Amino acid sequence: MFCLVADVEIRRATENRKGLQDALRAIVAARATINTESALPPILHIGDQATGTTVLSDLYQRWKDMPVSVDLDQLWEELGVRPRPNGIDFDDDAPLAQLRRAITSRPSQPQQSR
Numbered sequence: 001m002f003c004l005v006a007d008v009e010i011r012r013a014t015e016n017r018k019g020l021q022d023a024l025r026a027i028v029a030a031r032a033t034i035n036t037e038s039a040l041p042p043i044l045h046i047g048d049q050a051t052g053t054t055v056l057s058d059l060y061q062r063w064k065d066m067p068v069s070v071d072l073d074q075l076w077e078e079l080g081v082r083p084r085p086n087g088i089d090f091d092d093d094a095p096l097a098q099l100r101r102a103i104t105s106r107p108s109q110p111q112q113s114r
Contacts, residue, residue, distance in 0.1 A: 001068070001070055002059065002060075002063065003020055004075075005059065005070060005075075006020050006023075006055055006056055006059055007019050007020035007021075007103055008075070008079070008096065008099055008103075009053075009055045009059065010022075010023065010051050010053055010055045010056075011099045011102060011103070012096075012099070013051075013053045013055055014051060014052060014053060016098055016099055016102050018050070018051040018052065018053075019051075019102060019103065020047075022047075022050050022051050023046075023047030023048070023050050023051050023056060024047065025050070026046050026047055026049065026050030027043055027046050027047050027050075030046050032046055040060065041057065041060070044056040044057045044060055045057060077094065078094060078095050078096045079094060079096045079097065079099065079100040080092060080093070080094025080095075080096065080097040080100055081100065
């Protein structure tokens with residue numbers, strides 16, 4: 001849930017120019033993966049720097065000490081995800097439809113160092 005909300009919030013804050021994937025790539029590039037022993041806040045800060053936001057740190061601060069309820073019905077509505085009896089439909093006129101398309105599109109490949 002954290003990742004979905006973070007991705008949407010990063011995309012909102014950056015006018016859809018950056019997303020959670022940009023933050024995660026920066027974290028991996030900094031070698032701050034599960035294989036390292038590090039506190040979470042500095043790792044989230046790396047992701048925030050990559051996106052030019054404070055979304056990851058702010059969200060973590062709000063969510064770390066208490067249960068959180070996300071209104072998924074509202075989020076799906078805003079993203080244009082409409083449940084149907086035999087699956088889902090996408091509403092491209094929904095307020096956050098561009099974000100949904102960016103989240104679900106094929107990711108661009110990062111530049112490879114030679």
